[in-house]
Amino acid sequence: HGLNNCLSSALIAAFGDAGINHNNVVQAAYAYVKMMKKLKEDVGHDGLKDIHKCIMERMNTDKAWKDEAKWHNRKNFEETMTKWMAAIEEGDEEKLHVMLNENYKNVPDPVFSRWTSVIKTLKVFIKNWTSIYFLAVTVKQSTLKQKSSLLASYANSLIGHMNTRPSQEKYNILLDGDNTEQKEIPPTLYAQGQWILAIGASFFERHFGFMMHYDAKFGKDSYGHVARLYPERVYAMHRDLKKLAEGGWKEDPNFAAYRKTVAKFPEAADGFNDEIIDGGRAFFANAERVFFDNFKSQFTKHVASCVRIPNPPPKVAPNTARLLPYMIGGHPDLAREFASWLFAAEEHGGDVDACDDGGVYDGFQHQFGKKEIVLDHNEGDLPPIKIKTDECMEYLTNGVNPFEILKIPLIAENKTEQSRQSTKDKKELVNKVKTGAKKTRNVTKSEFVGGVEVTAEMDGGILFSILTKKNGHEEHVDAEIVERKIESKLSKPLADEAIGKKLELLKSEALLEKVEAKRAAPGDKPPNCIIPRSAKMKSLYPKQRELVAERRARK
Numbered sequence: 001h002g003l004n005n006c007l008s009s010a011l012i013a014a015f016g017d018a019g020i021n022h023n024n025v026v027q028a029a030y031a032y033v034k035m036m037k038k039l040k041e042d043v044g045h046d047g048l049k050d051i052h053k054c055i056m057e058r059m060n061t062d063k064a065w066k067d068e069a070k071w072h073n074r075k076n077f078e079e080t081m082t083k084w085m086a087a088i089e090e091g092d093e094e095k096l097h098v099m100l101n102e103n104y105k106n107v108p109d110p111v112f113s114r115w116t117s118v119i120k121t122l123k124v125f126i127k128n129w130t131s132i133y134f135l136a137v138t139v140k141q142s143t144l145k146q147k148s149s150l151l152a153s154y155a156n157s158l159i160g161h162m163n164t165r166p167s168q169e170k171y172n173i174l175l176d177g178d179n180t181e182q183k184e185i186p187p188t189l190y191a192q193g194q195w196i197l198a199i200g201a202s203f204f205e206r207h208f209g210f211m212m213h214y215d216a217k218f219g220k221d222s223y224g225h226v227a228r229l230y231p232e233r234v235y236a237m238h239r240d241l242k243k244l245a246e247g248g249w250k251e252d253p254n255f256a257a258y259r260k261t262v263a264k265f266p267e268a269a270d271g272f273n274d275e276i277i278d279g280g281r282a283f284f285a286n287a288e289r290v291f292f293d294n295f296k297s298q299f300t301k302h303v304a305s306c307v308r309i310p311n312p313p314p315k316v317a318p319n320t321a322r323l324l325p326y327m328i329g330g331h332p333d334l335a336r337e338f339a340s341w342l343f344a345a346e347e348h349g350g351d352v353d354a355c356d357d358g359g360v361y362d363g364f365q366h367q368f369g370k371k372e373i374v375l376d377h378n379e380g381d382l383p384p385i386k387i388k389t390d391e392c393m394e395y396l397t398n399g400v401n402p403f404e405i406l407k408i409p410l411i412a413e414n415k416t417e418q419s420r421q422s423t424k425d426k427k428e429l430v431n432k433v434k435t436g437a438k439k440t441r442n443v444t445k446s447e448f449v450g451g452v453e454v455t456a457e458m459d460g461g462i463l464f465s466i467l468t469k470k471n472g473h474e475e476h477v478d479a480e481i482v483e484r485k486i487e488s489k490l491s492k493p494l495a496d497e498a499i500g501k502k503l504e505l506l507k508s509e510a511l512l513e514k515v516e517a518k519r520a521a522p523g524d525k526p527p528n529c530i531i532p533r534s535a536k537m538k539s540l541y542p543k544q545r546e547l548v549a550e551r552r553a554r555k
Helices: 002-015 024-062 061-091 091-103 116-126 129-141 150-162 188-212 227-245 254-263 280-300 322-331 332-348 389-397 423-438 474-484 499-514 539-555
Strands: 372-375 385-388
Touching: 002 024, 002 116, 002 188, 002 280, 024 061, 024 091, 024 116, 024 129, 024 150, 024 188, 024 423, 061 091, 061 129, 116 129, 116 188, 116 332, 129 150, 129 423, 150 188, 188 227, 188 280, 227 280, 227 385, 227 389, 254 539, 280 385, 322 332, 322 389, 332 385, 385 389, 474 499
Parallel strands: none
Antiparallel strands: 372 385
């Protein structure tokens, strides 16, 4: 649970939460899963296979679809068609079967609180991006009743998510019917998905797998019972996370696809929220920082805290809830170093209240032995985890009071709904859905949902242009002023002051924040937005996305 919280919290901070009115790759994947489950329920396994085959054939032969696919996501389209044509030329029925089935078979709902479900779903979603996109297009354009069809609703929502891209791109490219000679700019949410998968491949999946695995010494019925190995594994996770966060991801091959995608985004935005709402390179540069800052914070809170709490809360008995003493049953070299540390402390004696100014224990220093060891964590063919004993022990014991651990009994006493439709009905539904693949591409404005999800943590601001009394947003302005405790700067009581004066005050606050962040000078023009602090003001993000979408549609 602790490691899962790290991932979910960091993703929400960087890309936003999932759910209605949110626009990020997790929500897009959720719409995809819902559409596929409903379609499979209605037409059955063979029906889905038939529809998918129809779509793949048109992607290979229809110029309009090819042009749209190249504009939408050229790299994924070319990879998809290369594999498809190779399987056909080789007559490899097994490869064809996999391609026709993998994007809807056993794919879980991507839910942040459900272990590994987000990464499992995104692996299928990102790999099959282009074919999933045109499946949604096919369903949207089919003869199913658009207004009443839940399938069409899912499809339309999915297309909107998948078409999100940096605002410099012409959003009316398909509406104008001209998608030639356009600079390749990948979908924003596609890059989000690549980032999440890279995090999974380089860090999360392996360490999370360890948490759920069994301890080889206790047998295959001991799944999750790895407490004796947990302290040393916490250090390995800390070291790996630190390396990635300090720039190691820029060289890690798991991030290669993500780096190539982001490099194709524009370097600057067109003025929306200080170049971050753009959803391009500036957005991801900020997202990378926010993700790692949040992940590291949550790691300390939810994972490392089980091993080492330098300054435990008043209601927590010092050291008694920690797993650190369990390392006596872990790697022999680390167990010896741990026992040596406790022995030296007992021999040394000392003041148990020897703490620094922050309340962290600082009264006993020990020099650990230096040796490179390999952790045996029953991980099959995965590359071995090599660590240095002194660095591991210094991290695990930093700020920990050995005299309290000596009191722990473990140490003191001894120095783990299927479809009911008939075959005829299913065939009829299959034919209706397939009509969507045979029609001329009909693009509507509803396929474009506006800007990417930008949270307050990502410096996403609320535009002053929407904060009008006519729009009913004066109460949001008041809430922000109260949250910032700046009512005293108004010449009249808050309830009596004109909204124009209130907005002037917030604009001056927004400029002051930029000055303090060294992103503006005192005499500069106030920014066109303010980063909200109040929950009331943050609730305007969905409304703002609608307005941004309308503005772009008019360009």
